[in-house]
Amino acid sequence: MKPSKHIAIIGGGIVGITSALEFQRRGNRVTLVDPKQPGRETSYGNTGVLSDGSVVVSNNPGLRKRLPKLIRKKSNALNYDLGFVLKRLPWVTRFLSYCTERHLDHSSQALRALQAHSLRLHLNLIKDAEVENLLRKTGWLKVFRSEATYKAYAMELKVFERTGVGHTIYTAEELKQLEPGLNQIFHCGVLLHNACSVASPAALCDAYLKLFIEAGGKVLLNSARKIQHKENWEVELQTSDPLVADALVIAAGPWSAEVVKNLGYKIPMAWERGYHWHLEPGDGPILKRAVHDVDAGYVMTPQQQGIRVTSGVELADRDAPNDNRQIEKSILSARQAASLGNKVEETPWMGRRPTLVDSLPMIGPAPRHPGLWFNFGHQHNGLSTSAASAEVLADLFEEKTPNINFAPFRPDRFRI
Numbered sequence: 202m203k204p205s206k207h208i209a210i211i212g213g214g215i216v217g218i219t220s221a222l223e224f225q226r227r228g229n230r231v232t233l234v235d236p237k238q239p240g241r242e243t244s245y246g247n248t249g250v251l252s253d254g255s256v257v258v259s260n261n262p263g264l265r266k267r268l269p270k271l272i273r274k275k276s277n278a279l280n281y282d283l284g285f286v287l288k289r290l291p292w293v294t295r296f297l298s299y300c301t302e303r304h305l306d307h308s309s310q311a312l313r314a315l316q317a318h319s320l321r322l323h324l325n326l327i328k329d330a331e332v333e334n335l336l337r338k339t340g341w342l343k344v345f346r347s348e349a350t351y352k353a354y355a356m357e358l359k360v361f362e363r364t365g366v367g368h369t370i371y372t373a374e375e376l377k378q379l380e381p382g383l384n385q386i387f388h389c390g391v392l393l394h395n396a397c398s399v400a401s402p403a404a405l406c407d408a409y410l411k412l413f414i415e416a417g418g419k420v421l422l423n424s425a426r427k428i429q430h431k432e433n434w435e436v437e438l439q440t441s442d443p444l445v446a447d448a449l450v451i452a453a454g455p456w457s458a459e460v461v462k463n464l465g466y467k468i469p470m471a472w473e474r475g476y477h478w479h480l481e482p483g484d485g486p487i488l489k490r491a492v493h494d495v496d497a498g499y500v501m502t503p504q505q506q507g508i509r510v511t512s513g514v515e516l517a518d519r520d521a522p523n524d525n526r527q528i529e530k531s532i533l534s535a536r537q538a539a540s541l542g543n544k545v546e547e548t549p550w551m552g553r554r555p556t557l558v559d560s561l562p563m564i565g566p567a568p569r570h571p572g573l574w575f576n577f578g579h580q581h582n583g584l585s586t587s588a589a590s591a592e593v594l595a596d597l598f599e600e601k602t603p604n605i606n607f608a609p610f611r612p613d614r615f616r617i
């Protein structure tokens with residue numbers, strides 16, 4: 202066993218929290234740094250799916266065909282701010298350059314391994330944290346309003362076959378039994394039957410964080426302003442003395458590129474923003490699982506606060522004001538699909554999916570700085586993949602071979 206080190210983790214979303222737990226469990230002293238209560242940004246408001254089969258990246262070969270419709274804003278799956286897209290045109294062009302069969306094959310194998318392993322680890326962590334009450338082992342349901350949209354889903358089904366994602370196809374009649382809370386407007390559905398979900402991603406973060414703190418982990422409510430290597434790693438903090446550590450893990454999700462910028466890293470990251478709004482359940486049977494209405498481009502899922510409706514992708518500046526049109530449309534569509542009551546909150550929540558140009562996270566050593574480690578860019582799947590990402594990182598830190606192929610996630614796959 203390696204001697205204990207002091208590890209500072211910058212960013213306390215689900216990726217930072219699971220990293221903190223993993224490094225702590227391997228005998229290190231760990232400090233988690235976040236200006237907010239951990240788990241209150243992107244990891245707060247996601248759909249709560251612990252997926253083992255979200256393996257088809259958005260920049261897949263099918264995107265090229267759908268692009269004209271998306272550009273004309275004819276699909277609620279995407280909203281975009283033209284100014285942002287023009288400003289980020291090099292990023293958008295690079296992102297689109299990955300819409301190839303080759304990348305689909307590469308990324309789906311990589312994500313499948315990461316997600317399947319992560320799901321196993323989460324199930325253990327959930328047991329350790331004694332929050333089985335949050336867990337639903339009811340799968341992740343995709344529903345299709347027409348035969349045409351189901352047919353267009355053939356590529357995903359092929360990838361599921363190729364990568365071993367367990368799934369079951371349901372006819373309209375069978376959907377009635379499976380999910381009685383759905384109105385009968387759907388042609389058919391596909392259930393990823395091994396996927397799970399949680400009734401509150403924030404409560405899951407809190408429960409994991411409790412494990413960390415009870416085992417002696419330290420949380421610093423502060424913002425990392427600048428990181429630099431002197432004799433050790435030093436983190437300049439916004440409101441207190443610098444924090445000194447043997448090694449640093451950057452897990453600041455959508456803020457990660459900014460945190461490492463002063464060291465000369467140019468991380469090819471943008472943000473796919475997304476919204477949620479809770480609705481009171483209506484008169485019908487309550488939903489049992491997360492349901493993705495593929496035609497209408499949103500997801501709804503039962504949560505502690507109500508039925509959470511989450512929107513598709515909005516390409517806009519990370520900190521631009523909210524544009525509620527996409528989530529409002531999602532709610533209109535959700536009302537067609539299930540019996541839903543009043544909105545619970547006055548305004549929606551907004552989060553930022555941190556996305557790298559190849560839609561894969563960066564997990565591993567920073568290319569030019571020994572002792573600096575990256576764990577960010579988890580895009581649409583950070584809740585699902587966080588536990589395995591943390592394990593891979595800690596294995597690499599200890600110079601062990603990880604349980605899964607980590608090469609697709611290496612930070613030095615890009616010239617940064």
Ligand SMILES: Cc1cc2nc3c(=O)[nH]c(=O)nc-3n(C[C@H](O)[C@H](O)[C@H](O)COP(=O)(O)OP(=O)(O)OC[C@H]3O[C@@H](n4cnc5c(N)ncnc54)[C@H](O)[C@@H]3O)c2cc1C
Binds near residue numbers: 239477553
């Ligand atoms: C609408 C929506 C639905 C989603 N649904 C799912 C889903 O069902 N399943 C799934 O797996 N994924 C889902 N995702 C994606 C998932 O939420 C993200 O991939 C994940 O939360 C990213 O976690 P993170 O820890 O990297 O980032 P975050 O949760 O954003 O955490 C980053 C942390 O860094 C902190 N930070 C920022 N700057 C600094 C600084 N300078 N110093 C210190 N700390 C700093 C922030 O305060 C924050 O707490 C969804 C995302 C959205 C938006």
